[in-house]
Amino acid sequence: MKDLLRLRTSLTEVIEQTLNEQIKMEAEASAMYLAMSSWCDRNGFDFSAGYFKKQSDEEREHMLRLFKYVSDMGGRAVSPAIGDVQVEYDSFRNVFEMALQQEIAVTQSFNRIADRCQKEKDYVTFSFIQWFLKEQIEEEYVARRALELFELIGEDGTGRYEIDKRVPKIKYENTYED
Amino acid sequence: MKQTAIQTAEIYTSETGAVYQCDRSNRLILSFAGHATVLKVEAFLRLKRVVDSIDLQAMANSPARCSDYEIVSVCGCDRCFVLTLTELIALKELLASARFMMELNSMLHQCLNAELV
Numbered sequence: 001m002k003d004l005l006r007l008r009t010s011l012t013e014v015i016e017q018t019l020n021e022q023i024k025m026e027a028e029a030s031a032m033y034l035a036m037s038s039w040c041d042r043n044g045f046d047f048s049a050g051y052f053k054k055q056s057d058e059e060r061e062h063m064l065r066l067f068k069y070v071s072d073m074g075g076r077a078v079s080p081a082i083g084d085v086q087v088e089y090d091s092f093r094n095v096f097e098m099a100l101q102q103e104i105a106v107t108q109s110f111n112r113i114a115d116r117c118q119k120e121k122d123y124v125t126f127s128f129i130q131w132f133l134k135e136q137i138e139e140e141y142v143a144r145r146a147l148e149l150f151e152l153i154g155e156d157g158t159g160r161y162e163i164d165k166r167v168p169k170i171k172y173e174n175t176y177e178d
Numbered sequence: 179m180k181q182t183a184i185q186t187a188e189i190y191t192s193e194t195g196a197v198y199q200c201d202r203s204n205r206l207i208l209s210f211a212g213h214a215t216v217l218k219v220e221a222f223l224r225l226k227r228v229v230d231s232i233d234l235q236a237m238a239n240s241p242a243r244c245s246d247y248e249i250v251s252v253c254g255c256d257r258c259f260v261l262t263l264t265e266l267i268a269l270k271e272l273l274a275s276a277r278f279m280m281e282l283n284s285m286l287h288q289c290l291n292a293e294l295v
Contacts (some may be wrong), residue, residue: 001199002199002204004219006287007219076220
């Protein structure tokens with residue numbers, strides 16, 4: 001009797017579903033960052049608008065990277081439907097708080113995928129997601145640093161203007177590698 | 179006229195139905211409530227997911243008449259199932275058991291392939 005479950009792909013149903021859920025999460029993150037970019041633009045935070053637009057592009061690229069992997073492995077990659085995206089935010093600071101929250105959620109999600117890969121003994125996918133795990137260090141760092149600028153500079157007077165100017169300059173330096 | 183017998187292997191049979199596998203067409207045949215439905219593996223897994231996601235307890239507890247039945251229709255399956263609570267329980271058990279046997283078959287294939295290397 002043929003093994004119909006693995007006729008086309010070595011991905012298990014669980015891993016394929018998990019990766020498709022992550023594809024959706026990345027697409028939602030991309031849409032969320034774009035909404036944040038729009039909010040910043042509407043409220044005069046030019047530099048942050050550009051920063052969030054760039055973040056949105058990055059999230060979409062992550063989504064496509066996952067999408068290609070599922071397809072390349074013979075699985076069924078699903079183009080996700082995105083629900084309503086929040087378009088209004090309480091304050092400039094609130095935008096960055098939500099961005100950090102989002103990045104932490106993504107890190108946790110990739111940790112869960114890694115865990116599931118090990119349980120399923122899918123080391124090919126485990127090896128593939130190493131890139132994302134590493135990428136999350138930078139993503140979280142940048143989001144955290146941006147939020148810390150609010151403490152360092154303060155929002156009084158021209159504070160928000162200064163914060164806005166400094167946001168795109170945040171760089172993660174991986175000093176101990178390469 | 180030349181007739182070709184369809185070779186099917188039984189995956190699982192319960193009191194209410196059965197799931198067979200056709201190695202020639204790589205399809206699954208679900209025999210349930212007097213009908214046979216031919217499904218691709220993806221459609222079979224999708225059907226299982228939809229049936230699993232139905233809250234049977236909520237159906238049983240609800241006094242609303244619309245809760246007596248559930249309509250199940252999935253992409254890739256030309257049949258629309260209209261099922262009572264009892265039928266849903268039976269179908270859920272049948273699909274889960276068949277899925278388990280398919281996974282077992284998969285594991286056997288893995289073991290046999292590992293032996294050959």
